[in-house]
Amino acid sequence: MDELDSAIVRELQRDARQSNRDIARKVGVAPSTCLERTRLLRERGVIRGYHADITPSALNRGVQALVSVQVRPLSRAVIDAFKAFAHGLPEVTAVFVMAGNDDFVIHVSAQDNDRLHAFLVDRLSQRKEIVGFRTSIIFQHLAKHDPAPLPGA
Numbered sequence: 001m002d003e004l005d006s007a008i009v010r011e012l013q014r015d016a017r018q019s020n021r022d023i024a025r026k027v028g029v030a031p032s033t034c035l036e037r038t039r040l041l042r043e044r045g046v047i048r049g050y051h052a053d054i055t056p057s058a059l060n061r062g063v064q065a066l067v068s069v070q071v072r073p074l075s076r077a078v079i080d081a082f083k084a085f086a087h088g089l090p091e092v093t094a095v096f097v098m099a100g101n102d103d104f105v106i107h108v109s110a111q112d113n114d115r116l117h118a119f120l121v122d123r124l125s126q127r128k129e130i131v132g133f134r135t136s137i138i139f140q141h142l143a144k145h146d147p148a149p150l151p152g153a
Contacts, residue, residue: 001041004027004029004037005037006149007026008023008037008038009041010148011026011027012038012047013145013146013147014146016051020035023038053145056109059109060111061109061110062111062112063110063111063113063115063116064093064108064109064137064141065107065108065109065110065116065135065136065138066106066108067104067108067120067133067135067136068101068104068134069082069086069103069105069106069132069133070101070102070103070131070132071130072129072131073129078129079103081129082104082129082130083095083097083104085127086104089108091110091116091119091123092107093109094106094107102134
Protein backbone atom coordinates (compact mmCIF):
# COMPACT_ATOMS: atom_id res chain seq x y z
CA MET A 1 0.00 0.00 0.00
CA ASP A 2 1.26 3.45 -0.81
CA GLU A 3 0.54 6.67 1.12
CA LEU A 4 -2.72 7.33 -0.73
CA ASP A 5 -4.03 3.81 -0.07
CA SER A 6 -3.11 4.18 3.60
CA ALA A 7 -4.90 7.53 3.82
CA ILE A 8 -8.05 6.08 2.23
CA VAL A 9 -7.96 3.10 4.59
CA ARG A 10 -7.55 5.41 7.62
CA GLU A 11 -10.58 7.43 6.55
CA LEU A 12 -12.67 4.29 6.05
CA GLN A 13 -11.58 2.99 9.47
CA ARG A 14 -12.68 6.26 11.06
CA ASP A 15 -16.07 6.24 9.34
CA ALA A 16 -16.92 3.76 6.58
CA ARG A 17 -20.25 5.51 5.99
CA GLN A 18 -18.74 8.74 4.70
CA SER A 19 -19.15 9.37 1.00
CA ASN A 20 -16.46 8.76 -1.59
CA ARG A 21 -16.51 12.49 -2.31
CA ASP A 22 -15.77 13.29 1.36
CA ILE A 23 -12.95 10.76 1.53
CA ALA A 24 -11.46 12.12 -1.72
CA ARG A 25 -11.56 15.68 -0.34
CA LYS A 26 -9.89 14.62 2.92
CA VAL A 27 -7.07 12.72 1.21
CA GLY A 28 -6.62 15.33 -1.53
CA VAL A 29 -7.52 13.46 -4.71
CA ALA A 30 -10.29 13.49 -7.30
CA PRO A 31 -13.38 11.42 -6.42
CA SER A 32 -12.79 9.18 -9.45
CA THR A 33 -9.26 8.41 -8.23
CA CYS A 34 -10.53 7.68 -4.74
CA LEU A 35 -13.27 5.39 -6.07
CA GLU A 36 -10.81 3.44 -8.22
CA ARG A 37 -8.30 3.09 -5.38
CA THR A 38 -11.05 1.87 -3.02
CA ARG A 39 -12.20 -0.66 -5.62
CA LEU A 40 -8.62 -1.95 -6.00
CA LEU A 41 -8.22 -2.18 -2.22
CA ARG A 42 -11.36 -4.38 -2.10
CA GLU A 43 -10.15 -6.53 -5.01
CA ARG A 44 -6.76 -7.07 -3.35
CA GLY A 45 -8.44 -8.11 -0.11
CA VAL A 46 -7.14 -5.15 1.90
CA ILE A 47 -10.72 -4.05 2.56
CA ARG A 48 -12.61 -7.17 3.64
CA GLY A 49 -15.94 -5.52 4.41
CA TYR A 50 -17.83 -2.75 6.15
CA HIS A 51 -19.39 -3.41 9.54
CA ALA A 52 -21.54 -1.77 12.17
CA ASP A 53 -20.18 -1.88 15.74
CA ILE A 54 -23.18 -3.00 17.81
CA THR A 55 -23.29 -3.01 21.62
CA PRO A 56 -23.49 -6.71 22.67
CA SER A 57 -26.22 -6.00 25.24
CA ALA A 58 -28.44 -4.64 22.44
CA LEU A 59 -28.27 -8.17 20.96
CA ASN A 60 -29.14 -9.77 24.31
CA ARG A 61 -25.51 -10.80 24.82
CA GLY A 62 -24.88 -9.44 28.32
CA VAL A 63 -22.07 -11.83 29.26
CA GLN A 64 -18.89 -12.34 27.25
CA ALA A 65 -16.06 -14.80 27.83
CA LEU A 66 -12.88 -16.12 26.28
CA VAL A 67 -12.73 -19.91 26.28
CA SER A 68 -9.30 -21.52 25.86
CA VAL A 69 -9.64 -24.99 24.36
CA GLN A 70 -7.28 -27.94 23.96
CA VAL A 71 -8.12 -30.63 21.38
CA ARG A 72 -6.63 -34.05 20.61
CA PRO A 73 -5.45 -35.65 18.45
CA LEU A 74 -3.76 -32.59 17.06
CA SER A 75 -4.24 -32.95 13.31
CA ARG A 76 -5.38 -30.71 10.51
CA ALA A 77 -8.65 -32.63 10.21
CA VAL A 78 -9.46 -32.21 13.92
CA ILE A 79 -8.45 -28.54 13.91
CA ASP A 80 -10.49 -27.76 10.78
CA ALA A 81 -13.54 -29.68 12.02
CA PHE A 82 -13.52 -28.03 15.45
CA LYS A 83 -12.93 -24.59 13.94
CA ALA A 84 -15.97 -25.04 11.65
CA PHE A 85 -18.10 -26.41 14.51
CA ALA A 86 -17.23 -23.54 16.87
CA HIS A 87 -17.70 -20.88 14.20
CA GLY A 88 -21.18 -22.21 13.50
CA LEU A 89 -22.43 -21.84 17.07
CA PRO A 90 -24.67 -18.81 17.64
CA GLU A 91 -22.93 -17.95 20.94
CA VAL A 92 -19.50 -17.73 19.26
CA THR A 93 -18.38 -14.32 18.00
CA ALA A 94 -14.77 -15.21 17.08
CA VAL A 95 -12.53 -18.27 16.82
CA PHE A 96 -8.74 -18.03 17.09
CA VAL A 97 -6.44 -20.95 16.22
CA MET A 98 -3.48 -20.67 18.57
CA ALA A 99 0.07 -21.86 19.17
CA GLY A 100 1.17 -22.71 22.69
CA ASN A 101 -0.70 -24.46 25.51
CA ASP A 102 -4.13 -23.80 24.01
CA ASP A 103 -5.19 -24.84 20.52
CA PHE A 104 -8.11 -22.39 20.29
CA VAL A 105 -9.42 -19.30 22.00
CA ILE A 106 -13.13 -18.78 21.41
CA HIS A 107 -14.87 -15.47 22.11
CA VAL A 108 -18.40 -16.30 23.22
CA SER A 109 -21.35 -14.29 24.45
CA ALA A 110 -24.59 -15.28 26.12
CA GLN A 111 -27.62 -13.71 27.74
CA ASP A 112 -26.38 -14.35 31.30
CA ASN A 113 -24.05 -16.55 33.38
CA ASP A 114 -26.55 -19.42 33.51
CA ARG A 115 -26.79 -19.55 29.71
CA LEU A 116 -23.00 -19.29 29.39
CA HIS A 117 -22.64 -22.22 31.80
CA ALA A 118 -25.22 -24.21 29.82
CA PHE A 119 -23.31 -23.52 26.60
CA LEU A 120 -20.07 -24.76 28.14
CA VAL A 121 -21.58 -27.89 29.71
CA ASP A 122 -24.17 -28.83 27.09
CA ARG A 123 -22.44 -27.85 23.85
CA LEU A 124 -18.70 -27.53 24.30
CA SER A 125 -17.89 -30.27 26.81
CA GLN A 126 -19.80 -32.83 24.71
CA ARG A 127 -17.21 -32.71 21.91
CA LYS A 128 -15.01 -35.82 22.03
CA GLU A 129 -11.93 -34.05 20.66
CA ILE A 130 -11.86 -31.54 23.53
CA VAL A 131 -9.52 -32.66 26.29
CA GLY A 132 -9.81 -29.48 28.33
CA PHE A 133 -11.05 -25.92 28.38
CA ARG A 134 -10.77 -22.88 30.62
CA THR A 135 -13.18 -19.95 30.67
CA SER A 136 -12.39 -16.32 31.49
CA ILE A 137 -15.28 -13.89 31.87
CA ILE A 138 -14.77 -10.51 30.17
CA PHE A 139 -15.61 -7.56 32.41
CA GLN A 140 -14.65 -4.80 29.97
CA HIS A 141 -13.61 -4.77 26.33
CA LEU A 142 -11.78 -2.00 24.49
CA ALA A 143 -11.24 -2.48 20.77
CA LYS A 144 -9.23 -0.47 18.27
CA HIS A 145 -11.18 -0.19 15.07
CA ASP A 146 -8.64 2.02 13.34
CA PRO A 147 -5.15 0.59 13.99
CA ALA A 148 -2.39 2.41 12.15
CA PRO A 149 -0.06 0.36 9.92
CA LEU A 150 3.20 -0.63 11.56
CA PRO A 151 6.48 0.32 9.88
CA GLY A 152 8.04 -2.21 7.49
CA ALA A 153 11.25 -4.12 8.16
